[in-house]
Amino acid sequence: MGTAGDQLRVVTSGEAAPGQAPSAALAEVTSSEMTLRRFLAGLPGVDQVGAEQRAAALATRSIKARAKTWAIDTAISMVDLTTLEGADTPGKVHALCMKAVRPDPEDARVPPVAAVCVYPDLVGVAKAALGSLPVKVASVATAFPSGRASRAVKLADVRDALEAGADEVDMVIDRGAFLAGHYGQVLEEVQAVKAACGAAHLKVILETGELATYDNVRRASWTAMLAGADFIKTSTGKVVPASTLPVGLVMLEAVRDFAATTGRLVGVKFAGGIRTTKDAIRYLVLANEVAGEAWLEPDLLRLGASSLLNDLLMQRRKQQSGAYAGSQDLSVE
């Protein structure tokens, strides 16, 4: 049993009997509201100051030369190129898709981004533009961003996106239920959406800015993973603060410990407020040093952003040519 397994054995105070398979132990965790509550309450606390210091220390890593070139390309391949505005139109989405496939028309070596992320009603437009190209279509659903709708409406929202061809669904958890301590309700809802998703990948948005504490972020991360999330995601981008490095740290620790316990690797998506190459590289460093290098690929790490991509491309050009790019050198969608 790995480290986190041992940790788990401690924190679950006997629920996972020694020798028992970890996943079986976790199945027991989700068997009732009470066992789930006890499990979450037993997770080690997060000291805010210590977590923020660790994140800040990792943010001082200086990524230069070939390491930076590699990091930029890797970050590009992890971008979920996103538009989630009331003013979104087929034209805007189409333009975004073109950018996603070939981010820098002047350099074919630039990889495509991981996915395009849109509202459910525009999934069809995106799908039509991308066809079988290696860029996934992700859709927010479940009454994004607030999640304040009935379970039926949320599931209908998910079905809508899937029927339009979405490869990935970004759901929001019920923060109200979570903050009221109804963890089982949150768990069930994620389970229900996961079941509705079928083969589509499920990203579970915790909206960490509303969860407020790192202890809550850790508990919500585990709840989502226990419910079957393929990814846990920081934010909708509609709430400030959105993704932060310390929140990222806590979530990466959670996926690392979950993997050590169950053997299943859950991805992490950082979204909201990531605008610069420096920001993106900091998240890569964080993933590398906290969760491990296994997470350094688009299947397990995503950056939800819109303007970030152009900054990555500008920095990439600077790496190649030595000269800083001009503000009009890249297309604006």
Next chain:
Amino acid sequence: MARFEYAPAPESRAVVSLRSSYGLYVDGEFVEPLEGKSFKTINPASEEVLAEVALAGAGDVERAVAAARRAQREVWGPMPGAERAKYLFRVARIIQERARELAVLESLDNGKPIRESRDVDVPLAAAHFFYYAGWADKLDYAGFGPSPRPLGIAGQIIPWNFPLLMAAWKLAPALATGNTCILKPAETTPLSALVLAEIFQQAELPPGVINVLTGDGSTGAALVARRDLDKVAFTGSTEVGKAIQRELAGTRTRVSLELGGKAANIVFEDAPFSQAIEGIVNGIFFNQGHVCCAGSRLLVQESVAEAVLEALKRRLGTLRLGDPLDKNTDIGAINSERQLDKIVELAASGEREGAERWSPSCSIPERGYWFPPTIFTGVAPSQRIAREEIFGPVLSVLTFRTPDEAVQKANNTTYGLSAGVWTEKGSRILWMADRLRAGVVWANTFNRFDPTSPFGGYGESGFGREGGRHGLEEYLDA
């Protein structure tokens, strides 16, 4: 080959212009030593000679004492506190202005990672001058009675682990209270004190107020042996501290000593787990473990010992050892060959005495002095590695079962400088803090320093406090 291999990111050495040789700083001037002796200071990461530095003898001590005495009586002592304050504010500002240069120099001469010299040593040194500057004209309110008087002249002998910061800790309170100083930097790390002397010149500090005598142990001994200083402040080994206390027995010289330590870092089962792991790492591997208050004994509750050790080992695997000037380096060079020999010898004793030794795989540079981060498990309280200060990146792990046992084991040392406590239970923190015989207790954190916060030890860790209002008392005739 790691997937994400960080390319070298060295800080530029160009900000430092080293002279080939340095004289002594006496009475406001750089002067040649009377006996003409000198020694070399090297970069411990490469063994390259950085500069030739003057070795002060008894005659130079004589000159410095005379200069300090005159400056104290005629200039610095009578000067209004508000004016002394402005000099110290100036010094603080110039340290900030020359921060990058000082950081690079410190890493070159000491071997510590630039990340630490840049983010810890230099900013804290400036902060110390800022803090004590403000006291200079407020001493009536410091709680030591009306119009407290300076002691006179202070001999200050500092160690090699935080050369600039220790100079600031010593000089700032002494100057704020109206004393003048003779600073003796460590033999292996004289350079930042010499740049500090340049800074005093730039700040137009009156001649003789601070004198810097570089040299070896004999220089410090000559300074103490005069027995006519008003104050001797020493930070360094317990052995030398005791010798100083003996030497000054029967004199009127006031003494403060900040000596060794063997701090317990105590982790309870309800600790904030990830932060505790970071705290353990920061506690013993900060500055290569060349820290008197290092958390060199990990006391971990038996119920989580296995989980803590696994997480700790995984974390050590991500530490980056190498070029101190690389901004990504976590563990730099051991400061000297002599110190490396001591660490090697004590680590070997740990193995001989039956403890289990573990280090992450990390490549050690060919030149220079290096020691990998090392953990000893299965350590018994009787073993040397559990009792003696190693002053290196070596952690001894012991276990406990109850809070009482944790206190008992933590206090089972002749030292008493610092301790760490990790638990999310508030009442237990206060219970532990009350019982631990340590001058600094870090609860759910470790190795934090601040000019407003008193620092100093119990027992053979020395006496007197540096920092805060309490730090003034060491330099006042109250």
Next chain:
Amino acid sequence: MLEGRLAVNKTYKLYIAGAFPRSESGRSYPVRTADGTHLANAALASRKDVREAVAAARAAQPKWARATAYNRGQILYRIAEMLEERSAQFAEQVARCEGLAGTEAVLVVSASVDRLVYYAGWSDKVAQVAGAANPVAGPYFNFSLPGPTGVIGIIAPPDSSLLGLVSVLAPVIVTGNTAVVLASEERPLPAVTFAEVLATSDVPGGVVNLLTGRLAELAPVLAAHRDVDGLDLCGVAEQDAAALERAAADNVKRVLRAERSPEWEHRPSPRRMLHFVEIKTVWHPIGA
């Protein structure tokens, strides 16, 4: 006194761990008045008695330190009450030992009582005066508090057998230290009688341990004892201080040097008290 009745003389003994043993060595020495008249035989303590006294002080220290400051203050005040009640006896003894006139001795005893009252009041104020909340530049709550140094060896003043003793002992114990006191060699009787006051004042056994005997024999043992944390050399002649200080360095004892004109002769201050405290600083993060 009745004509022809033989007085019953007191045997003067040591005070260790709350009990009054003879010296384990079985020795005693004659104590005379200032003009040379034999007064009594005092116990001549040995190195082993020092060892016993230090062991008793060490054993009593943690509990004494953790008594509430209010409680320690009350106990010191109780000592003052008991001393006041026996002031006539002490005045007579001090007069005989120190060669003082009766009225002078009465003043010395009153001053001793007042000195105890002074320090009794300090017990729950010293932390407020010597402690601090430190505004560190970061998200931490940081505070400093004075705590006891531990076991303090006191060489009591040679001349002032009662006021001197009280003036150096009270500031040591009020903060939670325990003490091993070497009483005035030539004038030990008031100290032994004072131990009887301590024994009846709710002072826990071992908090104060008092030895009588030869300083030349006992002081070096006390100064070198590695389980003694601090040393008050108040009663040591200048030429003897250096050797004791050197011995004290072996475990880095906090040494309070003898003063040419001790402050306590004029007015007390918190200085002696603050010499035997350790400032302990505690850090804790501030987070939600």
